[in-house]
Amino acid sequence: MFKHSQLESVKAWLVHPAHAAMPLHxxxxxxxxxxxxxxxxxxxxxxxxxxxxxGSLEVSRDTIETAYAQLHAEGFIDRxxxxxxxxxxxxxxxxxRRLMQRDTLRDQTPNLSKRGDAMFRSGGxxxxxxxxxxxxxxxxxxxxxxxxxERLERQVLKEAGSQALLHGDPQGAExxxxxxxxxxxxxxxAHATADRVVVLTSSQQAMTLxxxxxxxxxxxIFIEDPVYYGARKAFDAAxxxxxxxxxxxxxxxxxxxxxxxxxxxAVFLTPSHQFPTGATLELDRRLALIEWAARHQAWIIxxxxxxxxxxxxxxxxxxxxxxxxxxxxxxxxxxxxxxxxLRIGYVVxxxxxxxxxxxxxxxxxxxxxxxxxxxLARFMEAGHFGAHxxxxxxxxxxxxxxxxxxxxxxxxDFVEPQTPVGGLQMPCMLTGGLSESTAIxxxxxxxxxxxxxxxxxxxxxxxAGFLMGFAAYTPHEIERAVKKLAHALHAVRTx
Amino acid sequence: MFKHSQLESVKAWLVHPAHAAMPLHxxxxxxxxxxxxxxxxxxxxxxxxxxxxxGSLEVSRDTIETAYAQLHAEGFIDRxxxxxxxxxxxxxxxxxRRLMQRDTLRDQTPNLSKRGDAMFRSGGxxxxxxxxxxxxxxxxxxxxxxxxxERLERQVLKEAGSQALLHGDPQGAExxxxxxxxxxxxxxxAHATADRVVVLTSSQQAMTLxxxxxxxxxxxIFIEDPVYYGARKAFDAAxxxxxxxxxxxxxxxxxxxxxxxxxxxAVFLTPSHQFPTGATLELDRRLALIEWAARHQAWIIxxxxxxxxxxxxxxxxxxxxxxxxxxxxxxxxxxxxxxxxLRIGYVVxxxxxxxxxxxxxxxxxxxxxxxxxxxLARFMEAGHFGAHxxxxxxxxxxxxxxxxxxxxxxxxDFVEPQTPVGGLQMPCMLTGGLSESTAIxxxxxxxxxxxxxxxxxxxxxxxAGFLMGFAAYTPHEIERAVKKLAHALHAVRTx
Numbered sequence: 001m002f003k004h005s006q007l008e009s010v011k012a013w014l015v016h017p018a019h020a021a022m023p024l025h026x027x028x029x030x031x032x033x034x035x036x037x038x039x040x041x042x043x044x045x046x047x048x049x050x051x052x053x054x055g056s057l058e059v060s061r062d063t064i065e066t067a068y069a070q071l072h073a074e075g076f077i078d079r080x081x082x083x084x085x086x087x088x089x090x091x092x093x094x095x096x097r098r099l100m101q102r103d104t105l106r107d108q109t110p111n112l113s114k115r116g117d118a119m120f121r122s123g124g125x126x127x128x129x130x131x132x133x134x135x136x137x138x139x140x141x142x143x144x145x146x147x148x149x150e151r152l153e154r155q156v157l158k159e160a161g162s163q164a165l166l167h168g169d170p171q172g173a174e175x176x177x178x179x180x181x182x183x184x185x186x187x188x189x190a191h192a193t194a195d196r197v198v199v200l201t202s203s204q205q206a207m208t209l210x211x212x213x214x215x216x217x218x219x220x221i222f223i224e225d226p227v228y229y230g231a232r233k234a235f236d237a238a239x240x241x242x243x244x245x246x247x248x249x250x251x252x253x254x255x256x257x258x259x260x261x262x263x264x265x266a267v268f269l270t271p272s273h274q275f276p277t278g279a280t281l282e283l284d285r286r287l288a289l290i291e292w293a294a295r296h297q298a299w300i301i302x303x304x305x306x307x308x309x310x311x312x313x314x315x316x317x318x319x320x321x322x323x324x325x326x327x328x329x330x331x332x333x334x335x336x337x338x339x340x341x342l343r344i345g346y347v348v349x350x351x352x353x354x355x356x357x358x359x360x361x362x363x364x365x366x367x368x369x370x371x372x373x374x375x376l377a378r379f380m381e382a383g384h385f386g387a388h389x390x391x392x393x394x395x396x397x398x399x400x401x402x403x404x405x406x407x408x409x410x411x412x413d414f415v416e417p418q419t420p421v422g423g424l425q426m427p428c429m430l431t432g433g434l435s436e437s438t439a440i441x442x443x444x445x446x447x448x449x450x451x452x453x454x455x456x457x458x459x460x461x462x463x464a465g466f467l468m469g470f471a472a473y474t475p476h477e478i479e480r481a482v483k484k485l486a487h488a489l490h491a492v493r494t495x
Numbered sequence: 496m497f498k499h500s501q502l503e504s505v506k507a508w509l510v511h512p513a514h515a516a517m518p519l520h521x522x523x524x525x526x527x528x529x530x531x532x533x534x535x536x537x538x539x540x541x542x543x544x545x546x547x548x549x550g551s552l553e554v555s556r557d558t559i560e561t562a563y564a565q566l567h568a569e570g571f572i573d574r575x576x577x578x579x580x581x582x583x584x585x586x587x588x589x590x591x592r593r594l595m596q597r598d599t600l601r602d603q604t605p606n607l608s609k610r611g612d613a614m615f616r617s618g619g620x621x622x623x624x625x626x627x628x629x630x631x632x633x634x635x636x637x638x639x640x641x642x643x644x645e646r647l648e649r650q651v652l653k654e655a656g657s658q659a660l661l662h663g664d665p666q667g668a669e670x671x672x673x674x675x676x677x678x679x680x681x682x683x684x685a686h687a688t689a690d691r692v693v694v695l696t697s698s699q700q701a702m703t704l705x706x707x708x709x710x711x712x713x714x715x716i717f718i719e720d721p722v723y724y725g726a727r728k729a730f731d732a733a734x735x736x737x738x739x740x741x742x743x744x745x746x747x748x749x750x751x752x753x754x755x756x757x758x759x760x761a762v763f764l765t766p767s768h769q770f771p772t773g774a775t776l777e778l779d780r781r782l783a784l785i786e787w788a789a790r791h792q793a794w795i796i797x798x799x800x801x802x803x804x805x806x807x808x809x810x811x812x813x814x815x816x817x818x819x820x821x822x823x824x825x826x827x828x829x830x831x832x833x834x835x836x837l838r839i840g841y842v843v844x845x846x847x848x849x850x851x852x853x854x855x856x857x858x859x860x861x862x863x864x865x866x867x868x869x870x871l872a873r874f875m876e877a878g879h880f881g882a883h884x885x886x887x888x889x890x891x892x893x894x895x896x897x898x899x900x901x902x903x904x905x906x907x908d909f910v911e912p913q914t915p916v917g918g919l920q921m922p923c924m925l926t927g928g929l930s931e932s933t934a935i936x937x938x939x940x941x942x943x944x945x946x947x948x949x950x951x952x953x954x955x956x957x958x959a960g961f962l963m964g965f966a967a968y969t970p971h972e973i974e975r976a977v978k979k980l981a982h983a984l985h986a987v988r989t990x
Binding site: 019070076113114116119123124128129131144146164165167170204208215234282283313317341342343355360362365366367371 | 514517521525528532565568569570571583606607608609610611612614615617618619620621622623624625626633636637639641645649652656657658659660661662663664665680681684695696697699700703707708709710711714728729732777778779792808809811812817819834835836837838850851853854855856857858859860861862863864865866867
């Protein structure tokens with residue numbers, strides 16, 4: 001009592017490779033259900049007798065009975081003793097196919113919310129999955145002591161057992177918070193205790209969380225100009241009114257902020273090595289901003305994203321450690337010091353913000369994966385973190401030196417390198433008359449990644465240039481890529 | 496030239512246990528910096544000569560010189576040849592101590608945003624770190640095959656090497672998305688492909704993400720009444736206007752939604768086993784809601800949070816698989832089927848929402864940890880996931896049986912158990928005149944966790960009762976706890 005086409009449709013379902021893992025009776029049940037849902041078998045239509053369908057499909061009658069029983073249990077068919085099985089009357093149901101035809105007349109836009117649409121149009125924060133020169137912000141994962149890490153994880157799991165599989169403290173595992181507090185106190189001159197640390201998945205999450213817990217849509221906050229795009233997008237997505245403040249070679253021009261007559265809720269800073277210029281925020285400006293924040297009950301959001309890697313002398317202490325008024329939120333991450341796939345970042349908070357931020361975090365995504373937190377705590381406690389950072393600092397310093405020399409040698413016609421005191425990337429300013437977009441497109445065509453600088457500025461008068469990430473590439477890879485880039489740029493200039 | 500108190504303060508810094516890991520010169524530098532920041536050493540003040548300070552502190556002169564050099568590099572002191580070292584004039588800086596005194600006059604509230612304050616007041620979603628009977632929603636992690644998991648992780652790391660440490664696809668690792676699609680198609684009757692899956696950290700993140708991407712503050716959405724508190728809090732935090740719709744023994748009363756004359760953007764459902772009642776949403780209602788959503792271009796948010804554990808026959812297929820119009824967002828999680836500390840959940844999306852949701856996710860927190868994703872994919876591909884779920888289904892079914900029998904035996908004077916067809920907890924309705932708050936408080940006093948039902952209702956007329964989680968506890972633990980609870984309830988009744 002199936003039409004030929006219906007029988008064919010059921011047979012097609014049975015042999016479809018995507019359904020190979022399902023038991024036969026499930027495949028038959030699904031195939032018939034699909035006919036019903038699609039409207040090909042309308043309400044009241046009689047189904048073939050199980051014996052007849054078993055014959056047509058060359059399966060046992062039991063298989064058909066099992067499929068029918070399931071369809072019945074789900075309410076798709078009625079079974080009447082002595083007269084057979086019928087598609088149930090589902091009164092509210094306009095079958096899919098009919099409704100689908102109406103649908104095609106409608107506009108096919110995804111109907112996102114206003115804020116969802118704004119996030120979509122921002123393009124989000126995409127990272128390179130397989131970094132190639134000169135993608136920025138990526139550490140060298142090839143030098144990571146993975147076997148050691150695995151050994152520590154095994155130790156941790158042996159000791160903690162199934163306890164490590166349970167829900168974790170949303171503020172973060174206590175041993176890790178302690179290790180982080182010790183580290184930022186010692187290496188970054190912070191004033192932290194384990195109680196004031198909240199473990200997150202990334203600095204991106206820290207920025208999103210702060211933006212929501214501390215600010216409402218329309219609130220004004222000062223940001224650096226040029227600025228780290230991830231921060232800008234997080235604040236925009238939260239509906240904040242971002243006010244760009246120019247950066248010079250001593251960092252953000254703090255006097256513009258302290259002299260601004262309008263109320264603002266915060267300033268976002270990358271004081272160690274400003275992103276993207278590399279400038280270190282000068283002490284007087286730090287102190288001026290600390291006083292401004294205290295006076296206006298505003299916040300300083302300090303993103304200390306790659307301060308582990310400082311190549312010229314000791315790095316300046318972080319703003320948080322200088323701030324006696326608890327107006328600074330310190331953001332750190334292990335993405336650059338260890339590896340991006342780890343997904344551990346953190347904030348050091350003023351005491352009275354710890355609870356509100358932790359609670360907001362439970363609403364966002366609960367907590368950070370426990371095993372990784374405990375392994376990292378062990379890695380830090382045993383001194384491996386400090387050792388790894390020191391090793392990588394040496395490797396990266398050398399790579400920066402190699403890159404600078406190669407740029408001077410091969411790209412002198414095009415750019416002026418601005419060797420930074422730290423970090424994982426070097427800004428280069430275009431000097432030779434080539435436009436930024438031409439240079440970046442030419443590089444892209446030969447498989448070289450450059451992040452244009454002008455798009456990081458708020459206005460149209462941003463400086464033309466690009467960032468060259470160097471940390472993830474060996475000197476040999478850097479040399480090959482610089483030569484390839486030089487070749488590509490020469491070619492477009494003469495074209 | 497230090498006052499006695501200043502010298503004592505420096506000495507105290509040197510011997511403080513928290514600073515034990517710092518080199519001596521760093522400790523001295525920090526101690527002096529603190530005196531400056533706190534205002535104890537004002538601008539222009541002369542520092543002791545390095546030889547004199549070395550004598551007072553009983554350290555070498557080189558140590559003092561190193562500390563002074565660092566203070567100079569940071570801009571805290573000026574060094575004048577022939578006349579010594581002086582605290583720098585930092586014109587913008589009002590020292591900490593003085594400002595601190597002004598601060599104490601101010602109100603000490605945390606000045607959160609309106610939305611931050613609302614999140615704070617919601618209390619967030621707290622989970623038990625060490626579950627004890629009868630905490631709900633917790634799986635048995637003691638039965639998890641941890642050694643097998645570790646072995647698969649080692650395999651994955653051996654094969655992927657440092658590639659596994661890099662940034663991952665924000666949509667989720669492709670092998671895991673494929674395994675999830677196969678699983679939900681086979682076991683939940685979904686229509687999924689790897690392209691339509693986005694891997695997240697939890698169902699909580701899925702709800703927060705949907706709330707932001709699809710809805711603006713003030714948008715109306717229907718929710719179940721009673722409702723899962725985590726969903727309600729996520730939607731409230733996103734500023735949505737939640738409209739409660741009563742649930743009866745066939746699930747949410749869909750006719751209230753289809754008959755509602757006011758525009759709404761979505762309905763949130765837990766159709767497999769409604770939280771907390773355990774009701775399964777009946778087929779006619781599913782179909783009615785699918786049609787309603789298609790007609791109004793509204794969304795169905797289907798949280799299929801513990802559908803793996805269905806004890807009576809086969810579970811009904813999910814709503815997503817019945818919806819031919821792509822208006823359903825299916826949310827799944829491994830928190831209950833594997834372990835909470837894993838932090839992997841997912842959504843199956845209509846095709847045109849995949850990009851917007853993935854992009855929004857990069858703004859929230861980037862992506863899910865890669866190693867855990869690849870290990871889980873391997874666990875699923877090799878059939879271990881299916882086997883584990885089957886094992887646990889048997890264990891949990893037995894525990895539910897034990898709990899039901901024990902409640903009937905020992906708690907018949909107080910409650911009527913509502914044995915659910917699936918899930919990890921059983922609702923019990925209070926029948927013996929004891930108030931819900933009295934019962935829960937009495938249980939709490941003897942170390943027993945019960946989640947009250949009435950607070951999950953929108954109005955004040957919610958039914959009195961509590962949820963008893965049973966999955967994480969052995970029959971022996973359940974028996975002991977039920978007897979203890981019976982004893983405690985008898986005691987408060989006779990008191």
